[in-house]
Amino acid sequence: MTSAAEPPNLSNFKDISSLRNDFPALHQNVNGKPLVYLDSAASAQRPQSVIDAMVTQDEQNHSNVHRGVHQLSQRSTEAYEGSREKVRAFINAQYHEEIVFTRGTTESINLVASSLGGKILTPDDEVLVTWMEHHSNIVPWQLACEKTGAKLRAVPINSNGELDLNEYTRLLTDKTKIVAVGHVSNALGTINPIEHIISTAHKVGALVVVDGAQSVPHIKIDVQAMDCDFYAFSGHKMYGPSGIGVLYGKKALLNDMPPYQGGGEMILTVSFERTTYNKLPCKFEAGTPNITGAVGLGATVDYLNSIDFDALSSYEADLLNYATEKFLELPGGRIIGTANKKASVLSFMLGDIHAHDLGTILDQDGIAIRTGHHCAMPVMDHFGIPATGRASFALYNNIEDIDRFILGLKESMELFK
Amino acid sequence: MNDLRELYREVILDHNRHPRNFGELKNPDKIIEGVNPLCGDRMTLYVKMENKKIQDISFKGTGCAISVASSSLMTEKAKGSSFEEINALFEHVHEMLTGDPTAAASNLDALDKIAALSGVREYPTRVKCATLAWHALKNAIVGSDDKISTE
Numbered sequence: 291m292t293s294a295a296e297p298p299n300l301s302n303f304k305d306i307s308s309l310r311n312d313f314p315a316l317h318q319n320v321n322g323k324p325l326v327y328l329d330s331a332a333s334a335q336r337p338q339s340v341i342d343a344m345v346t347q348d349e350q351n352h353s354n355v356h357r358g359v360h361q362l363s364q365r366s367t368e369a370y371e372g373s374r375e376k377v378r379a380f381i382n383a384q385y386h387e388e389i390v391f392t393r394g395t396t397e398s399i400n401l402v403a404s405s406l407g408g409k410i411l412t413p414d415d416e417v418l419v420t421w422m423e424h425h426s427n428i429v430p431w432q433l434a435c436e437k438t439g440a441k442l443r444a445v446p447i448n449s450n451g452e453l454d455l456n457e458y459t460r461l462l463t464d465k466t467k468i469v470a471v472g473h474v475s476n477a478l479g480t481i482n483p484i485e486h487i488i489s490t491a492h493k494v495g496a497l498v499v500v501d502g503a504q505s506v507p508h509i510k511i512d513v514q515a516m517d518c519d520f521y522a523f524s525g526h527k528m529y530g531p532s533g534i535g536v537l538y539g540k541k542a543l544l545n546d547m548p549p550y551q552g553g554g555e556m557i558l559t560v561s562f563e564r565t566t567y568n569k570l571p572c573k574f575e576a577g578t579p580n581i582t583g584a585v586g587l588g589a590t591v592d593y594l595n596s597i598d599f600d601a602l603s604s605y606e607a608d609l610l611n612y613a614t615e616k617f618l619e620l621p622g623g624r625i626i627g628t629a630n631k632k633a634s635v636l637s638f639m640l641g642d643i644h645a646h647d648l649g650t651i652l653d654q655d656g657i658a659i660r661t662g663h664h665c666a667m668p669v670m671d672h673f674g675i676p677a678t679g680r681a682s683f684a685l686y687n688n689i690e691d692i693d694r695f696i697l698g699l700k701e702s703m704e705l706f707k
Numbered sequence: 708m709n710d711l712r713e714l715y716r717e718v719i720l721d722h723n724r725h726p727r728n729f730g731e732l733k734n735p736d737k738i739i740e741g742v743n744p745l746c747g748d749r750m751t752l753y754v755k756m757e758n759k760k761i762q763d764i765s766f767k768g769t770g771c772a773i774s775v776a777s778s779s780l781m782t783e784k785a786k787g788s789s790f791e792e793i794n795a796l797f798e799h800v801h802e803m804l805t806g807d808p809t810a811a812a813s814n815l816d817a818l819d820k821i822a823a824l825s826g827v828r829e830y831p832t833r834v835k836c837a838t839l840a841w842h843a844l845k846n847a848i849v850g851s852d853d854k855i856s857t858e
Contacts, residue, residue: 645771646773646836647715650832650833654710663747667747670747676747705712705715706720
């Protein structure tokens with residue numbers, strides 16, 4: 291989150307402040323006011339190039355992928371596999387077989403929990419999650435533990451919403467087989483020290499599954515440098531389509547894991563006596579995939595490759611700092627999640643006005659925020675609150691958006707005076 | 708701001724600030740829990756009843772202004788009412804929040820102060836906040852112990 295050193299080829303990158311123009315959905319009125327979209331952590335808007343790539347796929351190239359001998363099937367296969375290669379390069383995975391297309395982060399984690407968890411966990415083992423996990427990185431592990439008899443443990447967080455790393459080290463034992471942790475917290479914005487978490491887990495022989503849903507749109511990911519065993523993320527949080535996501539897994543691990551779902555695409559031969567499974571990554575892609583979504587995801591990666599992530603980090607940090615400063619000027623303003631290292635997420639309470647009411651009032655001003663428990667009920671329990679309002683800032687937001695947001699909060703206070 | 712005043716009328720803001728019949732009831736005949744998982748609201752309804760009539764009623768919990776005000780207004784109206792009257796009120800409230808607006812208008816008199824919630828119908832995502840308490844009350848009088856959830 292430090293300000294970026296001047297990259298040598300800055301001219302190849304787009305100017306961050308101009309990116310807003312690429313997103314058609316942002317240029318509309320909501321309730322008679324220009325839309326201010328501060329809900330990108332739930333789902334981000336898509337640039338025109340991604341929308342166009344999906345329309346082209348549907349208008350001209352759509353057919354089922356793989357095995358088809360005709361032209362359209364070949365085009366679709368090339369586009370689909372081309373996207374896999376783009377994603378591989380984007381996160382610097384070593385092999386394209388390590389990129390499994392899924393419906394999203396949730397399915398990616400369920401795949402690992404079910405397949406890997408089912409294979410390696412025993413009643414003597416433990417799975418370690420954290421208090422700040424999204425429900426999608428808790429419940430799949432609960433299910434895996436119920437099936438195998440393994441125990442689920444959770445690393446606590448401190449009052450700033452940071453992981454208690456001493457407790458982490460204490461909870462990490464030779465019983466720990468899997469550590470499942472979010473890179474960035476959706477409810478708090480906390481950026482976890484992921485390299486430290488991974489290397490420490492590896493020392494006791496545990497495998498690490500990273501929920502990257504909230505990090506991929508903000509941080510340049512290098513899975514080899516990070517040395518994670520699995521990395522899960524979603525298209526729609528990174529300005530791409532929904533219904534498509536990625537599971538990265540180390541090749542040797544994926545090879546050893548049993549299939550997650552059975553069906554077409556994932557087999558080599560089928561008879562009633564015996565089925566042999568396809569090679570990676572097809573082994574984990576049963577059935578006709580979300581072809582258009584994958585093509586859209588490829589275009590999303592192209593779009594993100596045109597952006598300098600150092601400049602983006604610095605831009606988003608400026609937005610967060612400005613919003614934090616302005617918000618704290620409001621009487622009764624309380625920020626939930628004040629970690630030292632934070633992504634551009636502002637989770638907050640305002641006096642005794644319930645977040646749900648704030649959400650409705652801001653919406654009347656054309657301002658979209660998220661309200662509720664953000665699928666992170668343990669986080670809410672930790673802070674002893676039922677819900678927060680959450681404004682999340684993305685590459686297309688600007689200072690005017692934040693001024694409108696603060697003004698909306700002031701109006702809410704006036705109404706509830 | 709004007710539209711919002713239609714939703715957050717003074718009666719609602721007042722009942723949110725100072726909810727009536729708030730707190731636990733001693734020796735209740737029924738305790739019903741209600742949750743709105745969408746916004747994290749939790750409310751508990753305490754009811755004393757005799758001869759198919761609500762003798763006493765109170766509620767406790769956290770929620771948005773619509774949910775708290777609706778619970779407060781509901782307890783005010785329900786106290787002393789017969790089950791039959793409650794059932795009729797339940798239908799009127801439902802009609803007011805989700806039904807045909809012209810038909811609903813004719814019932815607003817019967818609803819008295821509760822009619823202040825009529826603005827909620829313009830905010831479909833908030834209707835559940837207003838109905839949670841009523842569903843809990845309905846469960847109390849039909850003798851169900853089921854936890855209420857808006858989802």
